[in-house]
Amino acid sequence: MSEFQNIGLIGRTESESAVVSLKRLMAFLENEGYVVILEEDTAASVSNHNMQVSAKSRLGELCDLVIVVGGDGSLLAAARALARYSVPVLGINRGRLGFLTDITPDQVEQKVGEVLVGKYMAESRFLLDMSVTRDGRPIGHGSALNDVVLHPGEFIRMIEFDLYVDGQFVYTQRSDGLIISTPTGSTAYALSGGGPIMHPKLDAIVLVPLNPHTLSSRPIVVEGSSEFKLVIGHSNIAKPHVTCDGHEQVITAPGDIIRIHKKPHRLTLIHPIDHNFYETCRSKLGWAE
Structure with missing residues (x-):
C-alpha cells in the first residue's frame, strides 16, 4: 500500500493547459483508488466531479501528499500555506521555467505513479x-x-x-x-x-x-x-x-x-527518482552540455 492515500490537488486555475493536466491527473488518481481532495478554488474550475473540497489552509491536515499543477509561482503559494503541516509537495509543470515543478505534462501518469509507489527523492527546503x-x-x-x-x-x-x-x-x-x-x-x-x-x-x-x-x-x-x-x-x-x-x-x-x-517549519519537496539539480540548471538556464 502506498504511504500516500489522501492526495490534495492544487491547480493554476487561470491556465487552460493546467486545467487539462489537472483533469488528467484526477482521472488517473481516481482510477488507481486514491482519495482525492481538491483545493476549493481548483474545484471551482473543474466541473462534474464528486471529490472532497477543502480550503488550501486545511489541505495540510487532510492529506498525505499535495500535488500542484502549475508553475513555480503556484508551488510557492502552496509552500507558504502548507509548510507548517509538514505535508510533502510534488509539482507538475504548467508554467514557464519550472525549477520546482519538474514533472512535464506528458509524464503525469508515469512519474506520479512512480512517486506513489515510493520511487521518489525528498528534499527539505527552508x-x-x-x-x-x-x-x-x-x-x-x-x-x-x-x-x-x-x-x-x-x-x-x-x-x-x-x-x-x-x-x-x-x-x-x-x-x-x-x-x-x-x-x-x-x-x-x-x-x-x-x-x-x-x-x-x-x-x-x-x-x-x-x-x-x-x-x-x-x-x-x-x-x-x-x-x-x-x-x-x-x-x-x-x-x-x-x-x-x-x-x-x-x-x-x-x-x-x-x-x-x-x-x-520546513517544506518537504518531492521529486521523481531521476531528478538531478545540475541537469535542471543545464536545461532551464541553457548551460552548454
Whole structure:
C-alpha cells in the first residue's frame, strides 16, 4: 500500500493547459483508488466531479501528499500555506521555467505513479519569515520560500537603508533595494540580480544588492540561521515596499524595521527518482552540455 492515500490537488486555475493536466491527473488518481481532495478554488474550475473540497489552509491536515499543477509561482503559494503541516509537495509543470515543478505534462501518469509507489527523492527546503514594525508596533508580516525583497515600489528611485546581520552593523546602502534569498530562490530573482546559484541542500542565505550606488557592494552569503534587520532610512522620498515571493507586500515608511529569519517549519519537496539539480540548471538556464 502506498504511504500516500489522501492526495490534495492544487491547480493554476487561470491556465487552460493546467486545467487539462489537472483533469488528467484526477482521472488517473481516481482510477488507481486514491482519495482525492481538491483545493476549493481548483474545484471551482473543474466541473462534474464528486471529490472532497477543502480550503488550501486545511489541505495540510487532510492529506498525505499535495500535488500542484502549475508553475513555480503556484508551488510557492502552496509552500507558504502548507509548510507548517509538514505535508510533502510534488509539482507538475504548467508554467514557464519550472525549477520546482519538474514533472512535464506528458509524464503525469508515469512519474506520479512512480512517486506513489515510493520511487521518489525528498528534499527539505527552508522558508523565511518577515515582519515589519513601526514605532515598536507590528504593521505587516509574510513568509517566503524564494526571497524577501526590499524595493522602491511604484517609483524608480534609490532607497537608503541600514543592514544588520545577527545584530552586527553591515552597511548603510543606497540602491534599488536588496534581495534576501534562500537556496531555493537563488535560481530566481536573486540570479537575475547577479547572485550566485546555491545548491538546495545548503543551509545558507544570500544577500543580493539591487543596482547599488557603491559598485564595490557585492552579494554576501551567510549561514542560514542568521537574523537580519533592515532599518528604512529617513532620507527616502519613495516609500520602500517589502515583498515575499513577489506576493505578500508591506509598504514601509522612514524608521520602519524589517526583521527576517528562517521559519521554524520546513517544506518537504518531492521529486521523481531521476531528478538531478545540475541537469535542471543545464536545461532551464541553457548551460552548454
